[in-house]
Amino acid sequence: DGGITQSPKYLFRKEGQNVTLSCEQNLNHDAMYWYRQDPGQGLRLIYYSQIVNDFQKGDIAEGYSVSREKKESFPLTVTSAQKNPTAFYLCASSMAQYNEQFFGPGTRLTVL
Amino acid sequence: QKEVEQNSGPLSVPEGAIASLNCTYSDRGSQSFFWYRQYSGKSPELIMFIYSNGDKEDGRFTAQLNKASQYVSLLIRDSQPSDSATYLCAVSLYFTSGTYKYIFGTGTRLKVLA
Numbered sequence: 353d354g355g356i357t358q359s360p361k362y363l364f365r366k367e368g369q370n371v372t373l374s375c376e377q378n379l380n381h382d383a384m385y386w387y388r389q390d391p392g393q394g395l396r397l398i399y400y401s402q403i404v405n406d407f408q409k410g411d412i413a414e415g416y417s418v419s420r421e422k423k424e425s426f427p428l429t430v431t432s433a434q435k436n437p438t439a440f441y442l443c444a445s446s447m448a449q450y451n452e453q454f455f456g457p458g459t460r461l462t463v464l
Numbered sequence: 465q466k467e468v469e470q471n472s473g474p475l476s477v478p479e480g481a482i483a484s485l486n487c488t489y490s491d492r493g494s495q496s497f498f499w500y501r502q503y504s505g506k507s508p509e510l511i512m513f514i515y516s517n518g519d520k521e522d523g524r525f526t527a528q529l530n531k532a533s534q535y536v537s538l539l540i541r542d543s544q545p546s547d548s549a550t551y552l553c554a555v556s557l558y559f560t561s562g563t564y565k566y567i568f569g570t571g572t573r574l575k576v577l578a
Contacts (some may be wrong), residue, residue: 385566393567393570394552394569394570394571395508395552395568397566404492442507442508446480446558446566448512448564449563449564449566450495450496450556450558450566451496452496452498452513453510453554453566454510455504455507455508455509456507457507457508458507
């Protein structure tokens with residue numbers, strides 16, 4: 353059953369902590385993306401990767417880091433430098449950068 | 465001007481009516497156009513995409529693209545209460561450097577009244 357998985361579904365973080373959000377896909381897609389969505393807002397691109405071992409900053413990369421060591425996996429670390437990390441985080445993938453994107457179920461991060 | 469614009473709504477239509485959702489984009493380099501549906505608290509799911517001018521139909525959904533006027537629309541026929549969601553428009557832009565950028569609108573909230 354092909355798809356994108358994200359874990360955990362809910363995540364609580366104390367101020368000053370780094371946390372890592374998992375994203376895995378078995379669609380054999382080359383491109384993967386991380387977005388942030390705040391309540392009532394649109395999607396904002398954090399990072400994207402077109403190929404293994406390569407990634408680019410999106411519009412709001414400050415305070416976040418990623419890695420792409422395997423085609424299937426694109427984890428996102430929310431660092432303590434991110435001033436307002438409470439949001440809904442969405443991972444997506446596509447065959448290539450111009451193709452339709454498919455989304456995982458999302459991770460809801462709350463900073464306590 | 466925003467690169468992809470949508471009316472935030474809410475757009476309210478009675479059950480059984482046609483819902484018409486519109487999206488305008490500013491860059492003539494836009495190549496591909498996508499419609500997503502997002503239920504409250506859930507992730508977006510792809511409804512359909514369109515590349516060429518004209519209409520593309522898939523079940524109760526029809527996407528319409530007019531590149532000259534730089535708009536893309538989504539029609540939902542026989543609207544059902546289960547269609548109540550936020551509809552996101554997305555545009556794929558091509559740059560001469562060979563790279564692409566995928567841009568989402570902020571979405572239109574649709575309410576189908578039973």
